Amino acid sequence: MRREVNVAIGVLIVSFSLLFALNSEMTSKYTPNFFTNEKDIRQIFNYTSPQSLDRSWLNVPHRGNVSICQPNGNIAFLKTHKTGSTTLRNILNRYGVSNNLSFILSNKSSAGHVFRRLKGMPLKSLLPPIGVAVGDYKRYQFNITNVHMRPDWKELRQLMNPSTSYITILRHPVDQWLSSFQYFHHVNKVKKFLHLEPDPVKAFLKFRNKLGSSATSICNQQIRDIEYSSEYTHLQNTAYVQKKIEEYSKLFSLVLITEYFDESLILLKRLLCWKFEDILYLKMREQPNPLQADSSSREQIQELNKADMMLYTHFNETFWQMVDEYGPDFEKDLRYFRDYLTAMQEECVGESKVAIVAGNHENVRYNVKNNSANCTNYVAYTSSGDALRRQRHSLSQ
């Protein structure tokens, strides 16, 4: 499917495909649908949290004090599925494209995703950085990655600018799993059981042992998205996952949390020394009929996604520690940002409506109603196509 963004005629088509995570709650405090066990994850899985990530950047004087804080455009975003990651990807697209930065983009897929794990990925399938000739691999060094890949970090580090900040985004694993189950049509896996149990989630939970490896392959998707590992069979092993969380704590400067998306962006802005306009994003629609699960099903889904639960619980906790360390300005900055975001949406974005698209994609259509530079910058470059076109185009120059 070909998606062209044409600001000139005032119409934007923005990928909605991975935004089911984001509903109207994105701009209000999230009150998760907890059941008792979720609160005691450490007892259930019997582990202690490792040390949390390096937060020294929180204490660096930020924008306003330019001599100390330099904006950073070097970001490795390890993209997860069904977590609102496409909204974040769009923010990075806009920043990168308007600042002439180079992205890791596969020349083989229409959205630039590196579908294979990065390890052993032939460099020839990547578009070269801007200003670098095809095949001049020694100079293949990039500023941003924001596509799906399952990286081998050693390889990824070699491809990224040395001052790159590593980030990712996590969502409550039960909600992420449900969203993924729906989005990827996993109902197909349980079709033959639906006459016994018509609820597809219940059918999956009841008959998953008859599904072989295709049942486990749709669990713990978040941990499998952020790293290539041949050791996925250990994902039910608490000690193994704990060791992974320790490694991730060293790798990442910031782990964003879907349920606290605006709060996450305030931290991201501080980390990268960006301006408020850099973190503006487009308002999203609710998923029409999100999949529901009762508390007994949620409990079973949690057990199946144990590794992701451990990951999420840990980084949710460090997230709020960071908010505390940010200091009293946090609430003020958050309020300012939300007001600014609302004002920009009202001034720049015309009526929007969901356009239903074939397959498992849904797109949202935005009309830009104001041709000012600020509005155009806000809504421009949100499509992955812009970064791709630009990097392809630079080859012919």
Ligand SMILES: *[C@@H]1O[C@H](CO)[C@@H](O)[C@H](O)[C@H]1NC(C)=O
């Ligand atoms: C919890 O883990 C510790 C060390 O990892 C172990 O010694 C202890 O027996 C475990 N407790 C339970 C209830 O499994």
Ligand SMILES: *[C@@H]1O[C@H](CO)[C@@H](O)[C@H](O)[C@H]1NC(C)=O
């Ligand atoms: C910049 O930071 C220094 C050191 O923290 C501080 O003394 C100074 O007041 C700051 N200047 C501005 C304009 O914020």
Ligand SMILES: *[C@@H]1O[C@H](CO)[C@@H](O)[C@H](O)[C@H]1NC(C)=O
């Ligand atoms: C990317 O793909 C296009 C179309 O297949 C091809 O013309 C171009 O040479 C490729 N570029 C690189 C850098 O591989």
Ligand SMILES: *[C@@H]1O[C@H](CO)[C@@H](O)[C@H](O)[C@H]1NC(C)=O
């Ligand atoms: C973009 O970057 C390339 C390579 O770093 C450089 O040659 C080019 O002049 C830059 N373009 C702009 C508009 O800054």
Ligand SMILES: *[C@@H]1O[C@H](CO)[C@@H](O)[C@H](O)[C@H]1NC(C)=O
């Ligand atoms: C982007 O990455 C290239 C290659 O590492 C580097 O030369 C350039 O300075 C980076 N740009 C920014 C703004 O950091």
Ligand SMILES: *[C@@H]1O[C@H](CO)[C@@H](O)[C@H](O)[C@H]1NC(C)=O
């Ligand atoms: C995430 O952190 C918040 C704030 O501490 C807490 O209220 C919430 O219960 C946590 N969520 C999970 C699933 O641990």
Ligand SMILES: *[C@@H]1O[C@H](CO)[C@@H](O)[C@H](O)[C@H]1NC(C)=O
């Ligand atoms: C929208 O357009 C009007 C008239 O051109 C302009 O005054 C206003 O600043 C614009 N709004 C924004 C947010 O750019």
Ligand SMILES: *[C@@H]1O[C@H](CO)[C@@H](O)[C@H](O)[C@H]1NC(C)=O
């Ligand atoms: C455009 O954005 C800049 C930077 O935030 C701001 O200073 C300026 O007032 C804005 N202009 C309009 C017309 O909104």
